[in-house]
Amino acid sequence: MKRPVFKPAVFRKRRARRPHPRLKGLSINHLLPNVLTVLALCSGLTAIRFAMHERWEQAVVCIVIAAIFDALDGRIARLLNGQSKFGAELDSLSDVISFGVAPAFMMYLWALNGAGSLGWIAAMAYAVCAALRLARFNSRLDVDLPPWAFNYFTGVPAPAGAGLAILPMVIGFEAGPDIAGHPAVVVPWTLAMGGLMVSTLPTFSFKGMRVPTQYVVPGLVGVGLLAASLVSQPWWTLAFLGLAYLASLPFSVAQFRKLQQAAQMMKETEETPVEEAVVSAPETPSSQETTKTAND
Incomplete structure (x- = not known):
């Protein structure tokens, strides 16, 4: 009986199939918030041109359109899980232009130039304050806040500050620029x-604001x-x-201080029973013997 002849080719290892190549780059979910940030920046620059x-x-x-884009980019980034360090830095740079430089430039050309050097100082001071406010915000991104302080900003946010800065101009569209655009009003403002x-x-951040069920329909009517x-x-x-x-x-x-006091009282209430338990704890036999030896 002949033995079967095994050919070496039969036992050759099969080559592993190459996996399908994966596309490199960012997904749309990560890119969309940055697109909105760039649109906000373009809107701020266009305000300077106008x-x-x-x-x-x-x-x-x-400026209003830039504020809308700025409000959307962060929320969409959280919804799509598209947050990134690059997006945070780009957002701050965009805010400096759209809500710091652009409103200062607008107010200077509209009314502050009538005050001479004082008007230019006011415009520069506002732009610098906007940059400092955003730098402070970025430095506290990794700071853990207590739960009761999550819905509050420290200071007025940049978009709201820009809206308040150009408020005399908005009022001047209807009431006239004689009073609203006077340097004596615009410079201190x-x-x-x-x-x-x-x-x-x-200040309220409105991030975690929830609308009660009974107020949903009236809220939509208000919108x-x-x-x-x-x-x-x-x-108007x-x-x-x-x-x-x-x-x-x-x-x-007032609401922030109320929550802060309530949190402080709760903390003191939790620490008090622990201190009372330590004070009222009975002495152990070893401690009693030590006390007796010391008395002898």
């Missing part, structure tokens, strides 16, 4: 808005009325929103 041609209304609209941005006042007001009376509506935000600052400070 201000150079004294087209003030279009410049204000560009611009300095005050810059000071609010670098202040330590706790519809707000949209109708923006279409029919855009400047924007002025009302700015003044309403200013009026909310004392309430945000």
Whole structure:
């Protein structure tokens, strides 16, 4: 009986199939927030262009559009899990231009130049305050805040500060620039808005705000009325929103202090039973013997 002849080729190792090549690069989810940030930057730069041609209304609209893009990019990044260090840095650079340089440039060309050097100082001070506010925000990104402080900003955020800075211009569209655009009004107003941005006042962030179920329908009706007001009376509506935000600052400070005091009282309540248990603990036999020996 012949033995079977085994050919070496039969036992050759099969070559592993090459996996399909994967596409390198960022996904759309990671890219979309950065696209919105770039659009906000372009809108801020366009506001500067309109201000150079004294087209003030279009410049204000560009600032509003930049604020909308700025509000969307962060939320979309969190929803799509597209947060990145690059996006955070790009967002801050965009905010410096759109909400720091652009409003200062607009206000200087509109009214601050009438105050001479003092007006230029006010414009520069506002832009510097915006940059400092954003630098402080970036330095605290990795700081763990207590749960009760999560819904608060430190100082007025840059988009809100920009809206408040150009508030005299918005009011001047309807009431006239004689009073709203007077250097005696605009110079201290611009300095005050810059000071609010670098202040330590706790302001509402509206990040974790939840609408109760019974207020959902009235809230949607209010959004519809707000949209109708923006279409029919855009400047008075924007002025009302700015003044309403200013009026909310004392309430945000009071609410923050109330939560801070409640957290402090809760902490003291938790520490008190532990201290009482340590004081009222009975002496151990070894400690009693040590005390007796010392007395002898």
